[in-house]
Amino acid sequence: MHRAYPKAALPDSARQGALAAPTKALTRVGYERPGFAFLLNTPALVALILLAAYPIVSSAWMSLHKYSLKRPRIFEFIGLENFRQLLDSDEFWSALWITLKFTGLVVALVTLLGLLIALLLNRRFPGSSLLRTLLLIPWAIPPVVNGLMWQWIYDSKVGALNGLLVSLGLLSDYRGWLSDSTSALIALVWADVWNLVPLAVILLLAALQRIPDELYDAARVDGAGPLQMFRYVTFPWLAQALLIVLILQTMAAIRAFDVIYVLTAGGPGNATTTLTWQTFLTTFESLNFGLGNAYAWTVSIITLSLALFYFRLLFRRGEFET
Amino acid sequence: MTLTATERAKTIGRVLAGLLVALYLLAPFSWLVLTSFMHERDALSVPPQWIPSEPTLENYKIFLDPTGTRAIVGSRAAAQMLPGMLNSLIAALGTALLNLVLGTLAGYSLARYDFRGRTTLLMLYLSSRMLPGIALIVPLYLVMKTYGLLDNLAALVVTYLTFTLPFTIWLLRNYFQAVPRSLEEAALIDGCNWLQMVAKILLPAAAPGLVAAGMFAFMTAWNDYLFAVILTSTMAAKTLPVVVAGFATDVTTERTLMASGGVMAVIPPLVLAFIFQRLIVQGLTSGATKD
Numbered sequence: 001m002h003r004a005y006p007k008a009a010l011p012d013s014a015r016q017g018a019l020a021a022p023t024k025a026l027t028r029v030g031y032e033r034p035g036f037a038f039l040l041n042t043p044a045l046v047a048l049i050l051l052a053a054y055p056i057v058s059s060a061w062m063s064l065h066k067y068s069l070k071r072p073r074i075f076e077f078i079g080l081e082n083f084r085q086l087l088d089s090d091e092f093w094s095a096l097w098i099t100l101k102f103t104g105l106v107v108a109l110v111t112l113l114g115l116l117i118a119l120l121l122n123r124r125f126p127g128s129s130l131l132r133t134l135l136l137i138p139w140a141i142p143p144v145v146n147g148l149m150w151q152w153i154y155d156s157k158v159g160a161l162n163g164l165l166v167s168l169g170l171l172s173d174y175r176g177w178l179s180d181s182t183s184a185l186i187a188l189v190w191a192d193v194w195n196l197v198p199l200a201v202i203l204l205l206a207a208l209q210r211i212p213d214e215l216y217d218a219a220r221v222d223g224a225g226p227l228q229m230f231r232y233v234t235f236p237w238l239a240q241a242l243l244i245v246l247i248l249q250t251m252a253a254i255r256a257f258d259v260i261y262v263l264t265a266g267g268p269g270n271a272t273t274t275l276t277w278q279t280f281l282t283t284f285e286s287l288n289f290g291l292g293n294a295y296a297w298t299v300s301i302i303t304l305s306l307a308l309f310y311f312r313l314l315f316r317r318g319e320f321e322t
Numbered sequence: 323m324t325l326t327a328t329e330r331a332k333t334i335g336r337v338l339a340g341l342l343v344a345l346y347l348l349a350p351f352s353w354l355v356l357t358s359f360m361h362e363r364d365a366l367s368v369p370p371q372w373i374p375s376e377p378t379l380e381n382y383k384i385f386l387d388p389t390g391t392r393a394i395v396g397s398r399a400a401a402q403m404l405p406g407m408l409n410s411l412i413a414a415l416g417t418a419l420l421n422l423v424l425g426t427l428a429g430y431s432l433a434r435y436d437f438r439g440r441t442t443l444l445m446l447y448l449s450s451r452m453l454p455g456i457a458l459i460v461p462l463y464l465v466m467k468t469y470g471l472l473d474n475l476a477a478l479v480v481t482y483l484t485f486t487l488p489f490t491i492w493l494l495r496n497y498f499q500a501v502p503r504s505l506e507e508a509a510l511i512d513g514c515n516w517l518q519m520v521a522k523i524l525l526p527a528a529a530p531g532l533v534a535a536g537m538f539a540f541m542t543a544w545n546d547y548l549f550a551v552i553l554t555s556t557m558a559a560k561t562l563p564v565v566v567a568g569f570a571t572d573v574t575t576e577r578t579l580m581a582s583g584g585v586m587a588v589i590p591p592l593v594l595a596f597i598f599q600r601l602i603v604q605g606l607t608s609g610a611t612k613d
Binding site: 034036037038040041043044045047048051052053054055056058059062117120123125126127128130131132133134135136137138139140141142143144145147148149150152153157158159160163164166167174194199202203206207240241244248251254255257258261262276279280283284289292293296297299300303304306307310311314 | 333336337339340341343344346347348350351353354357365366367368369370423424425427428430431432434435437438439440443445446447448449450452453454455456457458459460461462464465480481483484487488491541544545547548552563566567569577580581584587588591592594595596599602603606607610611
């Protein structure tokens, strides 16, 4: 009924492709030729080893050294000293706390807004397909432009937010939204949420559209109200997509960089200095590459642990053939 | 069909909620667009002017003629606009093309062959997609510096592979799996060699996936700021986000110029998004959730 997006062409046929009994050796190119399969992967592997594996190992190596571009000749092995310094510093704990607040707020808002919009769009009403198209606007906007746009909306002298609130009588005077620690963090969160919401809506909507209508009919026959239907029909079908949204958005929020750069540059003071921003400051402002890489690794470890959950979700359904 | 009162009330409620959502999605961006057609004094007026009283194209013309009289303040940034856009286009198209070639090869093997280490490979690809860019930037910067590759568009393109290729492989694998094996087998039995089969059967059958994958790669490269700002410094390779961010951090730049610059940077991804709406939605869903 309510399917304006074609149900992804993939699911059923994809399973056929993946699960069909392996066809025995074909003429010329069989499906069981490991050498050829590896050959096909070589270019991608070479690229990723050079551009991802090498840098991450090299970064680990640098994090164990005293290495600053201010004195580039000194490259002295100091073990975990950089990590000790990091854990002893106020900057780290402050950045970690701000990262937690920023990420928590972004993820909560994106998920909540995303779910509400997806539930709305799952129904057909006049304008609903136009709305689906409009969804692509925030999605397609580069983060730098997003930051620029909101910087101006929040502007203390001529900004649209001030103008709007004052003319509606909700605010008596223009305020510097980005110069107060609390409102700067919220302003940053709101700007990032605007950019991230569409992806959440798209993923959740796709999951909603997979729920068979018969389940709702059956629930209705059983006398279920809207809340019960959500609890017993919608939610179980949505749980996996919700988790995926949570994890992907958490990772996106942790690595947020462009929007911070343009909007707040970590300020005022260090009110919006997240771990990613602190990594950038340590590396490219203080030019302390040793400590900077220790920060980078800390961020990586946090992100990769989240990634592990994501993998488990993707592979949980047992359809992943090994 | 006549609607009952409750059904009508529900529809009205939905339309109202829809209007609210539309306002949320549109308002910030519309303001940017409207401002880009204003004169500077109107853009700075208090209370804000929402609709330009005398719309002007000056803020766009300046990019074509950055030495004109209008360009006194923002001349440097204005002059970088079109070259930056060209650099961005080259970087994004290059990234998309490389992605499709490498992604097709790897994605196909993961979709079709059962071989030892297949799961490991998949996990490897997936994990490299999860690495935060900030963790790779210093070593990449040092390598590029050592080999004189800073400020080089080709080096930038290759760098973007790191972030785009894993997703491309994952996505294409899903699409290739959906192509029936019997099609391929028929082609091979009819005497096609493997490359002919790929070109004539597989790629056309998986065309939506290729378009989607190419577009995601294009957009990731187009949007990137972190790598572009560290790895480039002159107009030899500076991309649009770097130019636009330059507007934002330079207090002397006129507001209206920032707005038109921002709009220019949004146009290509937005046009692609509108044209390929269905493919994007399908691809995002498939790429993030396996099916």
